Amino acid sequence: MAETAHGERAAEPGLFGPGFVADPYPAYAWLRAHAPVHRATLPSGVEAWLVTRYRDARAALADPRLSKNPSRHSADRHASGRVGIPGERGAGLMTHLLNIDPPDHTRLRRLVSQAFTPRRVAAFEPRVRELTERLVDGFAGRGSADLIDEFAFPLPIYAICDLLGVPAEDQEDFRSWAGMMLHTSGKRGGVGRAVKRMRAYLAELIHRKRSEPGDDLISGLIRASDHGEQLTEDEAAAMAFILLFAGFETTVNLIGNGVHTLLGHPAQLALLQEGLAAGDDRLLATAVEELLRYDGPVELATWRFATEPLTLGGRSVGAGEPVLVVLAAADRDPERFAEPDTLDLTRSDNPHLGYGHGVHYCLGAPLARSEARTALAVLLRRLPDLRRAGDAPEPRWRGGLIMRGLRSLPVEFTPERVTERQ
Numbered sequence: 265m266a267e268t269a270h271g272e273r274a275a276e277p278g279l280f281g282p283g284f285v286a287d288p289y290p291a292y293a294w295l296r297a298h299a300p301v302h303r304a305t306l307p308s309g310v311e312a313w314l315v316t317r318y319r320d321a322r323a324a325l326a327d328p329r330l331s332k333n334p335s336r337h338s339a340d341r342h343a344s345g346r347v348g349i350p351g352e353r354g355a356g357l358m359t360h361l362l363n364i365d366p367p368d369h370t371r372l373r374r375l376v377s378q379a380f381t382p383r384r385v386a387a388f389e390p391r392v393r394e395l396t397e398r399l400v401d402g403f404a405g406r407g408s409a410d411l412i413d414e415f416a417f418p419l420p421i422y423a424i425c426d427l428l429g430v431p432a433e434d435q436e437d438f439r440s441w442a443g444m445m446l447h448t449s450g451k452r453g454g455v456g457r458a459v460k461r462m463r464a465y466l467a468e469l470i471h472r473k474r475s476e477p478g479d480d481l482i483s484g485l486i487r488a489s490d491h492g493e494q495l496t497e498d499e500a501a502a503m504a505f506i507l508l509f510a511g512f513e514t515t516v517n518l519i520g521n522g523v524h525t526l527l528g529h530p531a532q533l534a535l536l537q538e539g540l541a542a543g544d545d546r547l548l549a550t551a552v553e554e555l556l557r558y559d560g561p562v563e564l565a566t567w568r569f570a571t572e573p574l575t576l577g578g579r580s581v582g583a584g585e586p587v588l589v590v591l592a593a594a595d596r597d598p599e600r601f602a603e604p605d606t607l608d609l610t611r612s613d614n615p616h617l618g619y620g621h622g623v624h625y626c627l628g629a630p631l632a633r634s635e636a637r638t639a640l641a642v643l644l645r646r647l648p649d650l651r652r653a654g655d656a657p658e659p660r661w662r663g664g665l666i667m668r669g670l671r672s673l674p675v676e677f678t679p680e681r682v683t684e685r686q
């Protein structure tokens with residue numbers, strides 16, 4: 265039973281029940297209307313407050329009384345071990361941007377921002393295009409593909425490896441570790457092992473780049489300094505890792521969920537394709553933002569913990585209690601978005617929370633936007649009759665708490681209609 269905003273008891277919607285992963289939106293609509301700040305027992309057994317209205321969500325994301333430091337969690341150590349990146353303790357990864365508060369966060373973010381600049385991302389765009397075209401070449405002659413395995417998964421992993429400066433001969437190792445992280449989600453042992461291997465590799469790479477710097481992001485991280493202070497090798501390794509961890513599965517799911525949504529909305533897809541075929545990609549920018557709002561990759565923002573007793577949306581949250589902001593619910597709030605359950609690629613008033621809000625606002629948003637726009641443009645231009653595979657079963661979703669994404673996305677197209685690279 266849930267307690268409603270008016271203190272009544274009401275039957276809970278199918279939160280985390282059967283069918284929830286495939287379509288969580290009806291349960292979120294119920295929570296927004298009846299229990300907008302709701303204390304829930306998560307499938308892991310941990311209790312947390314779920315915040316579902318746009319106004320409360322935005323306020324919570326910017327509230328300095330909500331800490332990102334997991335040691336603020338009031339629950340026993342056993343429970344707080346289940347609120348972070350699997351394996352982060354063993355890999356010495358506790359000090360990264362998503363686990364710390366100002367002023368430490370301010371210092372680290374300033375340092376990484378010197379290296380991870382919008383200019384670096386803009387200069388990287390031709391490389392993203394080349395990677396994207398190459399991936400499409402890989403399956404274009406076949407008439408069918410699994411767009412997760414063959415497109416959405418490899419693109420961000422190769423892109424972030426290139427950006428960081430991981431040599432080409434080591435990128436297949438990364439692909440395999442990233443695969444372990446993605447495909448064993450839920451089985452914590454496998455993820456933990458992949459995290460440790462990546463972390464160890466990055467530490468060694470940073471050590472090497474210190475004596476042989478290049479024009480890559482890792483060399484930029486080593487060079488960055490703030491009032492004479494630089495990142496230690498440990499901090500640089502943790503930073504490189506969090507860029508990978510935060511930027512990989514999110515981008516896989518932005519492309520995967522985005523294409524899945526478009527294939528389910530043929531009129532909107534046709535609108536986008538007509539523009540692209542005529543060489544007009546103006547709609548791409550608003551389309552990517554709308555796909556993020558409508559069914560974005562980050563369903564819940566990462567964990568926050570109350571540093572003192574506080575009131576959120578009329579409910580009392582005790583010190584140390586965990587708070588989870590449900591971005592997917594806030595982004596369908598009818599008090600903020602007109603016709604929130606309608607996909608409208610031309611939507612211009614769209615201040616969605618898909619990249620978060622406040623000091624932890626997504627650092628990689630410019631890269632994510634660039635990758636998503638390029639991926640959609642190349643895919644839809646080259647495969648004009650892209651459609652769901654005729655014999656595809658119901659889409660299967662991965663069941664994680666924070667991320668929302670598909671296990672596979674089987675598609676078909678006519679090889680004779682595939683167009684050449686531009």
Ligand code: HEM
Pocket residue numbers: 325361362373424506507508510511512514515516518560561562565566567617618619620621623624625626627628629631632633
């Ligand atoms: C594709 C889509 C992406 C989405 C939807 C996304 C979403 C988000 C969200 C919601 C947050 C805030 C989490 C919170 O406050 O709890 C965040 C933070 C972050 N993101 Fe992204 N992200 C994406 C891609 C990327 C990429 C490509 C990178 C880097 C290569 C990246 C790096 C980061 C980092 C480092 C943070 C932590 C920032 C901080 O704590 O200061 N993200 N992202």
